[in-house]
Amino acid sequence: MDVVTAEEMRAFDRDTIGRLGIPAIALMENAGRAIAEEVIALCRRRGAGGVGGARSDGAGAAGRGAAPARFSVSADAALTLAAAGGEHWLVLAGKGNNGGDGLAAARHLREAGIAVTLVYAAAPESLAGEAALQRDAAAAMGIPAVVYGRDALDLAAGSGIVDALLGTGSAGAPRGAYAELIAAANASGRPIVSADIPSGLDADTGETHEPCIHAALTVCLAFLKRGLVQYPGAAAAGRVVVRSIGIPAVLARESGVRVSLLTPEVLATRLRVDLSRHRSPEGHKGTYGHVLLAAGSLRMSGAGLLSARAALRAGCGLVTWALPEKLLPYMIGSAPEVMLAPVTGGDGEWNAGTAAEVLRLSASRDCIALGPGLGRFEGDTEWLRRLWEETDSAMVIDADALNILADAEYRTWSRRHPVILTPHPGEMARLAGVSTAEVQRDRIGLALSYAVQQGVILVLKGAHTVIATPEGQAYINITGHPGMGTGGAGDVLTGIISGLLAQGLEAVQAAAFGVYLHGLAGERAAGKRDNPAALIAGDIIEAL
Ligand SMILES: NC(=O)C1=CN([C@@H]2O[C@H](COP(=O)(O)OP(=O)(O)OC[C@H]3O[C@@H](n4cnc5c(N)ncnc54)[C@H](O)[C@@H]3O)[C@@H](O)[C@H]2O)[C@@H](O)CC1
Numbered sequence: 001m002d003v004v005t006a007e008e009m010r011a012f013d014r015d016t017i018g019r020l021g022i023p024a025i026a027l028m029e030n031a032g033r034a035i036a037e038e039v040i041a042l043c044r045r046r047g048a049g050g051v052g053g054a055r056s057d058g059a060g061a062a063g064r065g066a067a068p069a070r071f072s073v074s075a076d077a078a079l080t081l082a083a084a085g086g087e088h089w090l091v092l093a094g095k096g097n098n099g100g101d102g103l104a105a106a107r108h109l110r111e112a113g114i115a116v117t118l119v120y121a122a123a124p125e126s127l128a129g130e131a132a133l134q135r136d137a138a139a140a141m142g143i144p145a146v147v148y149g150r151d152a153l154d155l156a157a158g159s160g161i162v163d164a165l166l167g168t169g170s171a172g173a174p175r176g177a178y179a180e181l182i183a184a185a186n187a188s189g190r191p192i193v194s195a196d197i198p199s200g201l202d203a204d205t206g207e208t209h210e211p212c213i214h215a216a217l218t219v220c221l222a223f224l225k226r227g228l229v230q231y232p233g234a235a236a237a238g239r240v241v242v243r244s245i246g247i248p249a250v251l252a253r254e255s256g257v258r259v260s261l262l263t264p265e266v267l268a269t270r271l272r273v274d275l276s277r278h279r280s281p282e283g284h285k286g287t288y289g290h291v292l293l294a295a296g297s298l299r300m301s302g303a304g305l306l307s308a309r310a311a312l313r314a315g316c317g318l319v320t321w322a323l324p325e326k327l328l329p330y331m332i333g334s335a336p337e338v339m340l341a342p343v344t345g346g347d348g349e350w351n352a353g354t355a356a357e358v359l360r361l362s363a364s365r366d367c368i369a370l371g372p373g374l375g376r377f378e379g380d381t382e383w384l385r386r387l388w389e390e391t392d393s394a395m396v397i398d399a400d401a402l403n404i405l406a407d408a409e410y411r412t413w414s415r416r417h418p419v420i421l422t423p424h425p426g427e428m429a430r431l432a433g434v435s436t437a438e439v440q441r442d443r444i445g446l447a448l449s450y451a452v453q454q455g456v457i458l459v460l461k462g463a464h465t466v467i468a469t470p471e472g473q474a475y476i477n478i479t480g481h482p483g484m485g486t487g488g489a490g491d492v493l494t495g496i497i498s499g500l501l502a503q504g505l506e507a508v509q510a511a512a513f514g515v516y517l518h519g520l521a522g523e524r525a526a527g528k529r530d531n532p533a534a535l536i537a538g539d540i541i542e543a544l
C-alpha cells in the first residue's frame with residue numbers, strides 16, 4: 001500500500017482532473033459518500049437500529065469465506081436501516097476542499113436518515129469552487145447549519161462529529177475558529193470521524209499541532225498519507241480506513257511514490273520475499289548459511305547470546321559467535337547450538353588487535369553482525385573500519401558499533417558489500433548529529449535522506465519501524481507490540497536480520513522481512529501473557 005505526501009496527493013488530484021478529465025466535484029462526491037458510509041458503519045457497530053453486522057456490499061461475511069448472501073441489499077436501503085437509531089451528527093466544515101468533503105458527506109448522511117447539523121468554521125460565503133457547490137446543495141436540501149462565532153453551539157449535543165475542518169492543505173498549527181472547534185470537539189466526548197486526516201495533523205511528518213483532533217476513525221481518501229503512519233499522528237488518527245475516490249491507484253506507481261506500508265503483499269511482490277520459508281528435503285545445515293557475530297563483552301554478555309539464538313531461530317544453518325576470550329568461560333554451555341570463537345588480541349578483551357581475528361573468521365561466513373553488547377574500546381574506529389573495508393559479506397551493524405560509526409567519517413570508507421544499520425532513535429540521533437526529538441519529528445523523511453546520503457540500508461527502530469534504502473525507497477512496518485519495549489529486543493532483531501541474510505536473502509529483503517517477523521513474533525509472544533508488560537526479549541525468540 002502506497003504512502004504519499006500532501007504534495008504527491010495534490011499532483012494525483014491534478015492529474016486525475018486535468019489528464020483523465022474527471023471533474024473535481026466527482027472526486028469530492030466520492031469522498032463525501034465514502035465518509036458517510038464509514039460513519040454509518042460506525043453507527044451500526046454501536047448497535048443503532050439493531051442491524052448488527054449485515055453488510056450491503058457483499059464484501060463482509062462472504063469475503064471472509066461464509067456463504068454469499070442470497071439477496072444483496074442496495075447500499076442506500078442498508079444505510080437507511082442502519083440509521084434508524086436516533087443518530088444526530090455534527091459536521092464541522094472548513095472553508096477548503098476538506099470542508100467540501102464534509103458537506104458532501106452531510107448530504108449522504110441525511111439521505112440515509114441520520115440527522116445532521118453543519119457547523120461552518122468560517123462564513124459560508126467564503127467557500128469557493130467545489131466546496132461552494134456543496135454548500136449550496138446542502139442548503140437546498142434544508143440541512144440546518146450554524147456558523148462558529150455567530151450562532152450558539154454545543155458539540156456534545158450530537159451523537160458524533162465529522163471533522164472536515166482541515167485536510168492536506170493545512171499549514172502549521174490550527175488558528176482561530178479552527179483551533180477552538182478542534183479543542184471543543186476533543187472535549188465533547190463524542191466519537192470523531194476525520195475526513196482524510198485529523199485536523200491539526202501534519203500530513204507529511206505525523207507531527208500533531210496544538211490542538212489536533214483525536215479521531216476514533218479516519219477515512220483517508222485515495223492514498224495513505226505519511227502523517228497517518230508516523231507517531232504521534234498514527235495515534236491521533238485512530239482506526240484508519242483508506243477509501244478510493246476515483247483517483248487511479250496506478251498513478252502512485254507511475255509517479256514513483258517512494259514509501260509503502262510493509263504488508264505481506266508488498267513483501268511478496270515488490271520485495272520478492274518467499275514468505276513460505278520452504279526448506280528443501282535435501283537441505284542440511286550448510287544449505288542455510290552461516291552467520292558470524294561479533295558481539296558481547298564482560299559487562300554485556302547477554303546481548304550476543306540473544307542475537308546468536310535469534311539468528312538460529314530465523315532459520316540459518318550455523319552461527320559462530322566471536323567473543324572476547326575473557327567472556328568465554330561464562331558462556332560455555334549457555335547456548336549449545338552456537339559455536340563460540342574466542343578472540344584475544346593479546347589481553348582477552350575487545351581491542352584493535354582483534355580485527356584480524358574477526359576478519360579471519362569472517363572469510364567463510366555468509367554475513368557479519370556487529371555490535372550488540374560490544375562496548376567501546378581503544379582503537380574501535382580503526383577496528384570497525386578494517387572489518388568494513390576488508391570483508392566481502394553483507395554486514396548488520398547495531399548498538400555500540402553504531403556509536404563507533406557516529407564518531408567516524410565512514411562515508412569515505414570503501415566497501416564491496418551492502419550494510420544494514422539498525423539504530424533506535426537515540427542512536428539515529430548520534431549518527432545524524434541531531435536531537436532524538438528531531439529524529440522522531442519526521443522519521444520517514446530523516447531515514448530516507450540518511451540512507452540515500454550514506455548509501456546504507458537503514459532500519460530506524462521504534463513504533464512503526466522505517467526501513468529505508470540507498471535508492472530512496474522506504475517501507476513502514478506495522479507489526480509489533482508495545483510490550484516489545486524491553487532490553488534485548490533490538491539484539492533479537494539483529495540476529496533475525498543476519499539469520500535471513502545468511503540464508504541468501506538480499507540485504508533489503510532481509511532488513512524488511514526481519515523487521516516484519518520480529519514484530520509478528522513480538523505480537524505472538526505478547527498474546528501469550530496475561531499482561532504484555534511481562535514480555536522479555538527471549539520470548540520474542542521463542543515465538544519465532
Ligand atoms: N481535487 C481535490 O483537490 C480533492 C481534494 N480533496 C479534499 O481536499 C483536501 C485538501 O483541500 P484544500 O487543499 O482545499 O485544503 P484544506 O481543505 O485542507 O484547507 C485549506 C483551507 O484551510 C485554511 N487553513 C490552512 N491551514 C490552516 C490553519 N493552520 N488554521 C486555519 N486555517 C487554515 C486555508 O486558508 C484554506 O482555506 C484533502 O485533504 C481532501 O479532504 C477531496 O475532495 C478529493 C479531491
Ligand SMILES: [K+]
Binds near residue numbers: 167194
Ligand atoms: K480533517
